Amino acid sequence: MNRSDVLDAEAAMRALFPPTPLQLNDYLSARYGASIWLKREDLSPVRSYKIRGAFNFFRKAIAAGQTDRIFVCASAGNHAQGFAFVCRHFQVHGVVFMPVTTPQQKIDKTQAFGGPFITIRLHGDFFDQCYDAARRHVAETDGVMVPPFDNPDIIEGQATVAAEILDQMPEGEKPDLVILPVGGGGLSAGVTGYLEGTVPESGFRFTEPAGAPSLKRSLEAGHVLTLPKVDNFVDGAAVARIGDLNYAALSRFKPEQVVLIPENAICVTMIEMLNVEGVVLEPAGALSIATLNALPPELLAGRNIVAVVSGGNFDFERLPDVKERAMRYSGVKKYFILRLAQRPGALRDFLNLLGPEDDIARFEYLKKTARNFGSILIGIETRRPENFAALVERFEAAGLGFEDITENEILSNLII
Incomplete structure (x- = not known):
């Protein structure tokens, strides 16, 4: 990648918006014993880095005289x-x-x-x-198609993220580790290309949602693969096929450098950043921060870590679902199907099994399964995950028929 061309793109971009901040996050730094820097692409005019590639594409197309198309x-x-x-x-x-x-x-x-x-x-x-x-x-x-990621001008535009990072780091310092979210791969191709020679190949980690591992599977296969299906929850990174140009730029990296993060773990990070830091992130924007928890502590300790926060376009109508997923992943909310005796006092006996930190979040009578028993769907929230182990022991000691369906994906999607 030609650094001079990237710097020209960055300079031209200043007519559109100032550099997005590179912020040292005290909360995350204290947690991981490192200097955690967040490159806040969620603070661009459109709350994502995508404006960079689009700007560079248009800038070059217009310079080539394509204004009438x-x-x-x-x-x-x-x-x-x-x-x-x-x-x-x-x-x-x-x-x-x-x-x-x-x-x-x-x-x-x-x-x-x-x-x-x-x-x-x-x-x-x-x-x-x-x-x-x-x-x-x-x-x-x-007309002129403006692709989302698989284009050299788009990649060059996204590389301006890296140019800003180097300019914004404290004097004499550089990143030891850069964490990049991956969808189509334009951001990663641009940033790694610009930082080549400054950050070693081992100094990059790429992160994808577990339900859309297009880069990891392609690196494992040694060529670009198209995934048969993807989980669209992390919509900004749920791509079935990484861009061909982008894969070519990233093929030098090892599959082990791609970290897959469960969608529900991303929800934990979204809720945490909202509650603790007041930062609104979309699922793809939380990927790089969620990855910190999945990396070995010794890889982070005492180092300069840059996590690129790719976007903050979050529809708050999704918040209840995000909170639900986060609680289930954290182990503080579970769903059970109970086989409850059809007799006076049976419900009271069940309620007496709950601990002081347990709270019923959902209670629904499903159907009468037998003359003397009925099925109950119950959702229980608690303050600490270990409370559920004690609760299950009390269920078993009481001879209560039950099934934990929290991790049953089919039942969860249908019922919950």
Whole structure:
């Protein structure tokens, strides 16, 4: 990667927004015994780093005389918002294709960023259908497709994150370890390319949601793989196939350097950062911070750690689900199916089994399974995970028929 070109992109970007902060986080630093620096891409004008790649793509396309063509993108998330913001900045017209299922909040926000310079078209129930419609529109109108990650100008734009990090570190210091969230791979390809020679290959860790490990599986196979399915919860990083250019840039790294984080563990970090630090993060934006807990303590202790916080576009309508997932992962909430005797006093006897820190969060009679017994769905919250071991012992001692369904994915999705 040509550092001079990246620095030119960064300088041009200052007309759009100032550098995002690199903040030393005292709370995380104390926890891990290290200097934990957060690169706050959630504080960009569109609350994600995606504006960087979009800006650089447009800057070069306009310099090449493409101002009379229609720019097109397909996205229901951060790429669409960065695209729209840059369209308005350069006063060029763009079309954003989004699935029909896109939440209205995301549609409204994208429209607000682009104003009169963008048109939003809703097409298809799934992203693939939406993307196909965008490609057809490009072909029919001789438009310009602005890809989300698999493009050299996009990668170069994302590399400006690394240029800012080096400029913002205390004088004479550099990162010992850089943690990068991975979706399509544009951010990681750009940052690692720019930092090559400054941060050793061993000084990078990449993080993906456990339900969308496209980089890790591709590195294990030695070539780009398309995942048969992905968990879309971490929507900003739930990509079935990493970009070809991005994989080529990252193929020098080892599969062991990619850390997979369970989706529910990401929720724990989101809730913690909101409650403790007052920082609102989207699931993909919490990935790098959640990874700190998954790394060996000796890898972190006493070192300069930079975690790139990729985005903060969080829809608060999702908060109850995030909190639910976080509590279940932390072991302070469980769901049981109880086989309760159909007799007076049976419920009172059960309630007497609960401890002083146990609280019923859900109670639902499911159906009568036998003449003398009924099934109850019950959700219990407690303050400490170890309380459940004692509660289960009391269930067993009382001869209570029960089944813990907390980790049963099928039942949880259907019932909870």
